Amino acid sequence: MTSLAMWFSLILVIALAIVLIPFLKKRYDSEDDTQRKQNKLALISIALFVPVFSMGAYFTLGMPEFAEMQTAKPAPEQVTLVDKLEQKLAKDPKDLQGWLLLGRSSMITEDYDKAIMAFEKALVLDANNLNALLPLADALAVKSAGKLQGRPHELLKQAFAIDQENRMTLWLLGLAEKQQGNNERAAILWQDLYNLLPDNDADKPMIAKLLSTVGVQVDLPKSAVADRPLMTESQPNKPSDHINIVVKIPQELKNSWGDATAFIYAKEPTGMPMPIAAQKISVAELPENIVLSSKDEIMPNRKLSNFNEITVGIRITNSDKMNQGQVLFLQEQNWQGQKLIKFIIKS
Template identity: 30%
Template sequence: MSLLWLAASVLSGIALLILVPVLLRRHPVCVLDRDTVNVGLARDTKAELEADLAAARISEAEYDLALADLKRALLLDVDAVQETSASTQPTPGTAVVLAVTLPAVAFGLYLALGTPAAVDTDPVADTASASAKQGQDMDTLLEQLAARLAEQPDDARGWALLGNALMSTGRYLEAVPAYRRLTELRPTDAEALVRYADALAMAAGGDLSGEPSRLIEQALALDPQQVQGLWLAGIAAEKRGQPAVALAYWRRLAPLVANEPESYQEVRRFITRATAATESTAAGTTASPSAQPGNAIRLQVVVSIDPALLTDVKPADTLFVFAREPDGPPMPVAAVRVAALPLPREVVLDERTASLTDGSLGQYARLEIGARVSRSGDAAKHAGDLIGYGAVFDPAIAAKVSVLIDRKIP
């Protein structure tokens, strides 16, 4: 006997153990004493009559007449029964019938309405069969869609649906003509152009050179914020050995995927990699990736000052420009010290100025730039110093930031 039948039998037995003892048990029944009820009703009626008499709503003669009627009615009801405790008789016949018919009916209904054959099926085989059937169903749907599009070749939405479905199933070569037709129907649709480029590249083993790159550039000319286009354009530029071009694309892409943590982190990795490669190229080095700083950052900081405070700055004053974690310790992660004048001016924060923490600016996801004019030249803040902070930013994305000195430390 299979596990299912055994479980069903056990459950049926439990149900009978609950129901049969109830049918075999004596059940006391409480019968009310009619005398008690009648006397209680008569007492209430008499109380109402007395209240009416006291309130002068009825006369004394009316009261006597009503009281006599009440007594006469009470005396007529002489067939009351005493309160007794009876018991219902047990019903063994019903218990026997239930014990026989309940399991029989339950198993009969399952055999008629259920799926008994499913009890002995192999779940692994069922899964494989379901997967194969699902694949067959998808193939059938794609064939039906292709047949419909052959009759309605101007259905742009249908071509997009067919191309997307083929790409999702890894049939890149078959997706190419679907996207080609889509771009013929929608030549100014940036998304359609990028998907066509992606299909061409995937069909060629991931090669974005040639026609795919041309289509991506065309798409970005139509929509400079096309996310997939920026992503692929950066990859194509990196493969061409143009890390600076790739860096520019990915820096444009990063804010567009800021709400997608996984994509955002991937873009940050692209940016730090391209930044390191750009610096290596500019220095004329051929160091291996393991010898390069994995997240080299160079920040160009534009420092300006509120005109109302400019007269407080003296030629001998010192300007400190620093980067720090907005929610971290007060100690800066990078800093540079220059003459306070002239203002505005530009300074650079890079890996050399990050030696305060023996780290790299690229290891921080969020930084804040501050600038302080010090009269004493001391790195510590003092009353009378002028200070200001810039907006919080991601150092892997922002290459140029600004800070305004706008208040005096009291």
């Protein structure tokens, strides 16, 4: 802006010189010394006044956006509760509960990198904290496509040494052992978990199904069978291995989202955040009818048919990674055996 003003002033001075100097030169010989001094003074005054006045008018009238730039207030910075928590932890990095809270919050928002960092910080402060060991193993597994090998396995064994009756530990450690082909060890862990659960616990049938995958058959207690809803002719039959989904989205909205990606997934309402099954589809090619089935399952020992209740969701982002980029649309619905799930996306 400063250089523009200087050039503008220089051009005006040159223009004035071209116009005024010849005019004054013609009168030079016919004027006395006093008149010549007055003319020179007038020339200098005009040369100084016009550029200054013109620049003032130019910036005031000729560039209204300049005035807006001067008076506009900066947009207020968006500060979330997580931001405030991170600021607090930067000042007090020994706040164990703060790191655990940041980790849990990041798991909810599916920012697994931040969750891992937070739980690692918590373990530095308390190496045997189950509230850090277990979710850290979970987050690391999510980042490695569900694999509970290596560090997650070591964390789970550490958690088991601390508390051998923790339900989450028994469940996840059983999964880790099965992934490594240790079916006998997985069976022992899941059998212990099964025996710990009350007869009317909703998870007891699921653990029985997990046990069946490692060759152990158990008889569900009568109370657990009685608690199951009976299917009647008016109720839809629950499919054992697939979920039908309808997605309605206007074509103009598809076009406006360009290269966005849709992630359709099924996950547990509580427990591991990693999906049981998922599909990734370009929004431009997103069909109206989608079926999540056994071929979309992420882990061989976590099947759609293992769960009585499932959360089904669709997440559309401007990135080809589910947990990155801007979220353009997100909706989840509870599925308990109904014929299909409908997502209606409006502009």
